[in-house]
Amino acid sequence: MSDYEVGYGKPPKHSQFQKGVCPNPKGRGRGRDLKLDEIMNKVLHTRIEFREGGRAKKASRLELAIRRIAAAAANGDVASAALLLKLRAHAKTHGDTGPIVIRITGGLAAASCSAGTPDD
Secondary structure (H helix, E strand, C coil), X not given: CCCCCCECCECCHHHCCCCCCCCCCCCCCCCCCCCHHHHHHHHHCCEEEEEECCEEEEEEHHHHHHHHHHHXXXXXXXXXXXXXXXXXXXXXXXXXXXXXXXXXXXXXXXXXXXXXXXXX
């Protein structure tokens, strides 16, 4: 026998990768290209940590941006107040474009995706 010692991190010579042979010839793959709206949703809905009143909290970047605009409007910034009112009007007319929550009742999807109680 040879002086090669088999053990942890030292597999037998016959089962090691052979020289010149790629163990994963196809590779991992490129992944898919994200569209602009997917990128925007991913970035804006990412939850980040912030401090409020000395306590650590988490909220989405979108929520934090709206909080900053509201704080500036409360301090007398007219442009921020106008922007906040525009955002509110847009949300009322177009609704929320955030994540959709589907309620499951009795194993079947409910006919309504609202947060109300399902019809019996």
